[in-house]
Amino acid sequence: GQSLEQPSEVTAVEGAIVQINCTYQTSGFYGLSWYQQHDGGAPTFLSYNALDGLEETGRFSSFLSRSDSYGYLLLQELQMKDSASYFCAVFLYGGATNKLIFGTGTLLAVQP
Amino acid sequence: GAGVSQSPSNKVTEKGKDVELRCDPISGHTALYWYRQSLGQGLEFLIYFQGNSAPDKSGLPSDRFSAERTGGSVSTLTIQRTQQEDSAVYLCASSLAPGNEQFFGPGTRLTVL
Numbered sequence: 001g002q003s004l005e006q007p008s009e010v011t012a013v014e015g016a017i018v019q020i021n022c023t024y025q026t027s028g029f030y031g032l033s034w035y036q037q038h039d040g041g042a043p044t045f046l047s048y049n050a051l052d053g054l055e056e057t058g059r060f061s062s063f064l065s066r067s068d069s070y071g072y073l074l075l076q077e078l079q080m081k082d083s084a085s086y087f088c089a090v091f092l093y094g095g096a097t098n099k100l101i102f103g104t105g106t107l108l109a110v111q112p
Numbered sequence: 113g114a115g116v117s118q119s120p121s122n123k124v125t126e127k128g129k130d131v132e133l134r135c136d137p138i139s140g141h142t143a144l145y146w147y148r149q150s151l152g153q154g155l156e157f158l159i160y161f162q163g164n165s166a167p168d169k170s171g172l173p174s175d176r177f178s179a180e181r182t183g184g185s186v187s188t189l190t191i192q193r194t195q196q197e198d199s200a201v202y203l204c205a206s207s208l209a210p211g212n213e214q215f216f217g218p219g220t221r222l223t224v225l
Binding site: 030041042043044045048087089091093095096097098099100101102103104105 | 143147153154155167170171211213214215217218
């Protein structure tokens with residue numbers, strides 16, 4: 001089966017840098033995505049890694065290492081509005097399959 | 113509208129009743145997905161539509177769950193004989209084409225009493 005593990009909670013202060021890790025036991029996936037979800041809101045797409053290495057999008061960066069079955073989301077210059085849940089998800093695509101398998105989610109609390 | 117819309121936003125029903133949840137994807141998006149999110153949990157895949165057909169129904173938890181899509185646009189998820197464990201937020205997403213970024217709607221919060 002497919003499983004992705006994330007820390008349940010992370011706390012950091014405004015202006016700091018925080019890394020949210022995602023380890024997985026999944027094979028044959030197309031890429032690793034990251035989504036942000038504020039309390040009661042819809043998940044919104046943040047980043048996608050199709051290949052190993054680092055992808056940078058403004059204050060957010062994401063990393064993937066298929067050989068280590070590991071990825072992370074890096075948030076820089078933290079702001080209060082970054083307080084939310086963050087989910088990694090593997091993208092399974094091919095044949096009849098087209099779906100995201102989500103991790104357990106990490107609740108990020110940014111403190112002043 | 114600009115984004116994915118879902119209705120109703122909240123639904124409270126009694127155990128044993130049937131419910132229908134509606135999703136309006138972004139105009140022109142050919143792929144549509146349903147996910148379920150239980151309290152404090154991640155999202156669980158239910159079903160994927162390409163056009164009006166559903167190549168992947170592997171996530172539907174039981175035969176009480178069904179979904180259809182008409183005209184390559186609106187989709188309805190139907191839950192028959194609801195049970196308390198069906199209580200969750202049901203999220204719909206769409207993408208321009210299979211393999212593209214998925215855009216999520218605000219969800220329908222279903223509570224089964």
